[in-house]
Amino acid sequence: MFSIHCPYCKEPRDQNEFSPAGEAFIARPENPEALSDEEWADYVFYRTNLKGDHWEQWVHTSGCRKYFLVKRSTINHEVIEVATFEEIDSENAS
Amino acid sequence: MQKKYSWYSLLKAGLANQDWDKAIPSSKPKSKYDVIIIGGGGHGLATAYYLAKECGITNVAVVEKGYIGGGNTGRNTTIIRSNYLRDEASSLYEHSMRLWEGLSEDLNFNVMFSQRGVYNLGHTLQDMRDIERRVNANVLNGVDAVVVDHKEIKEQIPIINTSKNVRYPIMGASFQARAGVARHDGVAWGFARAASNLGVDIIQNCEVIDIEVEEGRVKGVKTTQGDILADRVGCVSAGHSSVIARMAGLRLPVESHPLQAFVSEAMKPILHTVVMSNAVHGYVSQSDKGDLVIGAGIDGYNSYAQRGSAKIVEHCAAAILELFPIFSRVRMNRQWGGIVDVCPDACPVISPTKVQGLYFNCGWGTGGFKATPGSGNVFAHTIAQDKQHDLAVPFHIDRFTTGALIDEHGAAGVAH
Numbered sequence: 001m002f003s004i005h006c007p008y009c010k011e012p013r014d015q016n017e018f019s020p021a022g023e024a025f026i027a028r029p030e031n032p033e034a035l036s037d038e039e040w041a042d043y044v045f046y047r048t049n050l051k052g053d054h055w056e057q058w059v060h061t062s063g064c065r066k067y068f069l070v071k072r073s074t075i076n077h078e079v080i081e082v083a084t085f086e087e088i089d090s091e092n093a094s
Numbered sequence: 095m096q097k098k099y100s101w102y103s104l105l106k107a108g109l110a111n112q113d114w115d116k117a118i119p120s121s122k123p124k125s126k127y128d129v130i131i132i133g134g135g136g137h138g139l140a141t142a143y144y145l146a147k148e149c150g151i152t153n154v155a156v157v158e159k160g161y162i163g164g165g166n167t168g169r170n171t172t173i174i175r176s177n178y179l180r181d182e183a184s185s186l187y188e189h190s191m192r193l194w195e196g197l198s199e200d201l202n203f204n205v206m207f208s209q210r211g212v213y214n215l216g217h218t219l220q221d222m223r224d225i226e227r228r229v230n231a232n233v234l235n236g237v238d239a240v241v242v243d244h245k246e247i248k249e250q251i252p253i254i255n256t257s258k259n260v261r262y263p264i265m266g267a268s269f270q271a272r273a274g275v276a277r278h279d280g281v282a283w284g285f286a287r288a289a290s291n292l293g294v295d296i297i298q299n300c301e302v303i304d305i306e307v308e309e310g311r312v313k314g315v316k317t318t319q320g321d322i323l324a325d326r327v328g329c330v331s332a333g334h335s336s337v338i339a340r341m342a343g344l345r346l347p348v349e350s351h352p353l354q355a356f357v358s359e360a361m362k363p364i365l366h367t368v369v370m371s372n373a374v375h376g377y378v379s380q381s382d383k384g385d386l387v388i389g390a391g392i393d394g395y396n397s398y399a400q401r402g403s404a405k406i407v408e409h410c411a412a413a414i415l416e417l418f419p420i421f422s423r424v425r426m427n428r429q430w431g432g433i434v435d436v437c438p439d440a441c442p443v444i445s446p447t448k449v450q451g452l453y454f455n456c457g458w459g460t461g462g463f464k465a466t467p468g469s470g471n472v473f474a475h476t477i478a479q480d481k482q483h484d485l486a487v488p489f490h491i492d493r494f495t496t497g498a499l500i501d502e503h504g505a506a507g508v509a510h
Contacts, residue, residue, distance in 0.1 A: 001403050001404050001405075015403060016403070016405050019394060020393075020394040020395035020396075023349075023396075037495045037496070038495055040495075041347075041494045041495040042345070044438075044494075045347040045438050045494040046345045046346065046347050046494070047336075047345070047346075047347065047348070047349050048336070048345070049336035049346065049348060049349045049350055049396060049435075050336075050396075051334070051336070051337050051350075051398045054396060056395070056396065072395075074350070074396050074397050074398050074399070075398055075399060076399055077397065077399055
């Protein structure tokens, strides 16, 4: 159990209010028709499943219902950073 | 070589209270093996056992970062069944069930396999349609299964709540009589002991920190107890499969999640069978020791922390209490989590990889325990022949590329 600081509500809220929405920065391919089967499989099914500090998407289901980004340790569940999609993308994420 | 267990050896050692040999001898790694198995859980130990027993490969090491029986094998709710919907899955789980049925004799170790039956409850008309479809599929595949109605369930399990005045009334169930439970850590010990008797080295407290790959071929592993060479490496590390895959430069179609379970204080016998419900999401049996063994679901987020959120436990407890109001004052003793690697189609990967000589057996998700002997058996043959065992063919990792997924979410996605 942990709490997440919602970047929109601007306060820490219990994790129960949020739902996880998967690994972050998986962009939908711009031209799916041009993709090989391997590339499509990688986009749809394959995941990094990182053990460590993991960028992921969460949605504040029982609050503002907005999606945002969380960098969270998958080793001890510590929330390290939260950000909106405007603030961070795959280019400047650390 | 360990002594063979028999009534005579137990009586003799018991009367003298000495002469108890160590169940599993401790081994130090040699510099080279024919096959290295990464992960000393049930599946890994079973793989090593069948490699030695059926494939004639005894120069095998099982490297385990913790201790035998300390991972998911000793953390699950021990349910064993084979009533899966799809032909591919039910063949694999039924193969496993047949091995379970002779396992204690085969291993010379009592794994306390108890075929007490499993009820999979249905709470809606659609549940019942799905159950009938699955039972029909099971019967066609030679798996024993019947549909029972709520009256029959009540007759068999008098303490269950079949009232219509609940949020999800019980309408019926599928019942597999050959299904049941086993002593989970006993399974790990039994396989470990039997494998080491055949010459396999079981190396505990030995964590793999890297995999050596040269020109697309696996050469060996680096561990906390030194480097070990082998031309063939089988990875059976459940929740940590992605971590191991990464060492070899591979990605997997799995994500790791915490799966929780809890047990009550020990009670007199009250529940003689296993009851599972996907709809309200909980499953319960009573161990031979007398405690209720209750399993919950997974948390939606990725984790390697071996613990989950309280809301999952609360949700599961609520479900169990709706099914069994009599348990409302039972006190819970312990609660824990294990890390399970979940595949998108709720089916495992038993497969060679792009790295020659490196094989993966992973993605069992929330339901791997029941498959322990079958999984080890087909994986051993897959490694030994460098060709997938017939039953493992549909579980090739390429199915995520070709699209030939095995959609088992109906029978496997949540409850186990």
